[in-house]
Amino acid sequence: MTDLLPPIQTTARDDAVLKALAGFVRQEALGPGEKLPTERILAERLKVSRNTVREALTRWEGLGLVERRQGSGTYLKAAVSPDMLHMPLTLAGGNDFAGLMATLEIRRALEAEAAALCAIRAGKAELAEIERKLDLMEEAFQTRDGMSSEEDWEFHQAVFRASGNPLFEQIIAAMYEMFHRFWEHPLGVRDFGHASFPYHRTIFNCIAARDPEGARTEALKLIATVEDDLKRGAANLKLSDRR
Amino acid sequence: MTDLLPPIQTTARDDAVLKALAGFVRQEALGPGEKLPTERILAERLKVSRNTVREALTRWEGLGLVERRQGSGTYLKAAVSPDMLHMPLTLAGGNDFAGLMATLEIRRALEAEAAALCAIRAGKAELAEIERKLDLMEEAFQTRDGMSSEEDWEFHQAVFRASGNPLFEQIIAAMYEMFHRFWEHPLGVRDFGHASFPYHRTIFNCIAARDPEGARTEALKLIATVEDDLKRGAANLKLSDRR
DNA sequence: ATGCACAAATTGGTTGGACCATTGAACCAC
DNA sequence: GTGGTTCAATGGTCCAACCAATTTGTGCAT
Incomplete structure (x- = not known):
């Protein structure tokens, strides 16, 4: 009207x-x-x-x-078509701890949903690709003693891509910068991200078993460990950053 | 490296x-x-x-x-700050059914998470505001026989706002145009959105009762009904749009 | 004074032309 | 080959003017 x-x-x-x-x-x-x-x-x-x-x-x-x-x-740089729809999104202030936690909550929402969709829709090729990334990540984890952020990221990307909805990958890709910026200075948490490691495998198992709700649950667990690391890091920071 | x-x-x-x-x-x-x-x-x-x-x-x-x-x-047109992060989202073939489903999947992910967070964090003022929007919506629904898309939207906005994470509202706002465009031409589904109506109240009840998982579940149910309407609309379209 | 029509100033939109900075390929000397 | 040099192509910047929409001001009629 x-x-x-x-x-x-x-x-x-x-x-x-x-x-x-x-x-x-x-x-x-x-x-x-x-x-x-x-x-x-x-x-x-x-x-x-x-x-x-x-x-x-x-x-x-x-x-x-x-x-x-x-x-x-x-x-x-990307495929263009005459009937594209653009949804420019600008996020204010993501440099501090609060901003990082905020993005992590978004990631939890998307990660859980994408894992569930992936369990429903992923084809054989996508499944194989995800497993390949998982193997790479596990190898890097053992070789470099936990420093596997690049491979870790590629695993998640593969899951998002296999969700069949390009928006997941786009939104999360835009947030990558923020996470990456942080992962290089993990607030003094030495084994940052270690706790999340096993859940990558369990997520994949649920996806491969076509168990959407299981995948969703495992994804939520994974993000919870990262959130936990983050909070520990913030506590460290508060103790050491007196000036 | x-x-x-x-x-x-x-x-x-x-x-x-x-x-x-x-x-x-x-x-x-x-x-x-x-x-x-x-x-x-x-x-x-x-x-x-x-x-x-x-x-x-x-x-x-x-x-x-x-x-x-x-x-x-x-x-x-919006608040700008020197440390903004931009993430332009583009959806190929944005006008059709697939594009709308894609945004709906994102909305399902965010809506569920936001409702859960809201149940944890919403203060008294936010709670009252949500209930106010809910009342307005229910009134409009009965007065105008189901045409309550504006009030519906404001209810969801209030939930997002009360989640304590501004990113939810920002992301969903970017997608608003697509939903709005669709709501004006509901593909011939006469009672589009009617099925989702009762879940607004149940979501609010869970939030007010501080039940995050309940709120999450109800939000998922709500989106499921919208998805259902959408699929019915697509079926209608396929039947009527022969040319 | 009030209200309205018209002119003038303001502001974004477009044009054409010029020049600069970077790139990449062809060419040359060693 | 390797490493410079030259040169044409291309995006980046600048300038000066004019167009089109809007706003503001002015003056006349009431």
Whole structure:
């Protein structure tokens, strides 16, 4: 009732440019990594100023769809289609302990759901991929004595990817930066993340056994251990960080 | 081991502009709705071209942080801070059934977790606010015979807000557009959302009773009914949309 | 004074052209 | 081959002007 009669768009140059460009990408079947026409050519072909083309491409760049390399060209970074839906999300203040805990709660929600969905939907190939990442992680864990954050992350990524819903991976990928920043300075907790180790295997077992609720439960347990480590780290910090 | 030696950043003009602008907003304590300096003034003050200012603002506009009105000015649309984290989410084929299901799965994950957290953390004031929204919704439901999408939404928002974690509300707000768009054209399902109605009350009861797991369970049930309606709608669509 | 029509100033949107900085390939000397 | 050099292509920045929408001010009629 409220907003039928959308505001009429008298001008929308750069949007039109993006629409045309999306159509071009579709027609040419361009995929990630491929180079698209130069700004000058686009400007000439579309009969708009190069500045307008640049504004349009800036939008796509901000959305992570495209990467510009000076002197080289503009390259696709993700699959684009004319009917994409964008949900830009900006999170305020995630540098401190509270922010980290907040992201961890999001992760708990998504991790549990993704594991459950994964148990329902994962195909044989995805299952094999997850197990491969798990093996890699366990090997790294024993070889480097617990320093397996990279492999750990790849395991979780594989689970998210196999959930069949790209949003899981996207949201969590954006949070990766935050976790990674933290994992390099684990607040003096020497064996940070050790407690979570066994649950990776149990999660995988539930997924492989097609047990959604079991996978959900194990995922919740895993996050709980990480939360615990985090709280211990915060306590350490409070004791040692007197200045 | 892998990414020590990060690529050096020789120039980053527009990023610098945004950083400066974020600092300005912070210093002037500007909030949503307020107007920020004109492009020409920014260009002059920051000693950069107006073009560069425009590219920077285009980025913020794309992220939904800012709104430009020709002839009027540029206005803040959301709170900005220098340490924001941006995560643009893009969903291919956003208009169709699959896209809506994808966002619904995210919503299921967040809704369940938020309800559980809410049962643990909500204070008296938050609890009262949730109940108020619930009453409003129930009233609207009976008065307008099921058309209570706005009030429905506000109820869920109140729950998210009372979870004590702002990220829940932010993420779900980014997805609001998709839900809203759909609620106006419920695929011919006449009583869309009716089935979910009673669960709002049961969720609230669990929260008020400080029963996290109960709240989680009820939230999952609610989303399940919406998913069900959605599938029925998709079935209707398949039957009627032959062309 | 009040209200309305019109002009002027303000502001974002677009254009065209110029130049700079980086990249990558072709080429050359050793 | 290896390591420079040159050079054309390409994105990044700048400038100056003009267009289009909005806001503000001005002055006239009532």
